[in-house]
Amino acid sequence: MSVTTLIIVHTVSLFRDGLRLALSSTPGFSVVGEASNGQQAIQLVDQVDPDLVLMDTDLPGVNGLEVARVIKRSHPHIAIVLFGPVQSGAFVVKAIRAGVAACVPPNIEFADLLGTLRQVRRGEYPINDLVLASPEVAATVLEAFRQMVGDDDIQTIFSPLSARELEVLELVAAGHTNREIAARLDISNQTVKNHISSILRKLAVNDRTQAVVYAMRRGWIKVMLPNG
Structure with missing residues (x-):
């Protein structure tokens, strides 16, 4: 079985600890680093080149969306999953533009998070499911694209x-x-x-x-x- 390497980026150390323990005990996943802010995350990605970055949006200094843009610009093969306000059309638009593969709510159940991570590693873009699931989000996203084109x-x-x-x-x-x-x-x-x-x-x-x-x-x- 191939192993998916990932880093966890979150300001709360207790949250990182819990997620690291849960993922480390899950076959097929290996946590290869952690960061508590955006600058650390960018440096860590350059050092370890993970398959996936699991990151909070609300980071001090450089926020998660901007970190995602930087990472995708220099490491386009890395998939990014963001914790964020998934019911916000404006947020989803920004995440799509940043190249994020998936957005999940901060209170997501671990089993659901695991399913999302596996989808992303298969090359899928669960962020599209957010657009389809909510007409309000869909309208905001598609209107933003229409303005772009x-x-x-x-x-x-x-x-x-x-x-x-x-x-x-x-x-x-x-x-x-x-x-x-x-x-x-x-x-x-x-x-x-x-x-x-x-x-x-x-x-x-x-x-x-x-x-x-x-x-x-x-x-x-x-x-x-x-x-x-």
Whole structure:
């Protein structure tokens, strides 16, 4: 079994201790460092290069969102999970723009947190589930994206993506997981992963969110509000 290395970033030492003990006793996870503020977190990531960063948003000095931006800029392969106000559309927008893979409430049950961490390590973006689960959050997020891709900013240049890749990217933008995309398009999960890898390579971006924003800015794809 491959082991997921992670660091914990939180101001409360007792919280870090409890989380470290719980994760250390869970097969497949290894806590390789801890930090109590944003600057420490950035330095620690440079030193240990973990697979995942589990971090609080409310940090002294540099907050968690800004730390996430810095980490993703220099270590795009590292997945970031934030503790934060998940019912706030404004917060979710900022987290998506920072490249965060998942946001969870501070009072989340450990079993649910573990499930989220495993999703993230599979390359999924549970942050999309937040958008789909709450119409209010969805409206805020999608309105922010619409403002980013207003008619005056759209570049109508030729898309390097194939028709199938654009289809996959539209489903990614709508918040679907790889498995859901595979079912909708009647293709294998591995084929979906191959399409996404090709999309990232062609657009020279680091993650799915960046690919979606890149394509939306150029008018290649549209995002529809989820039903509900």
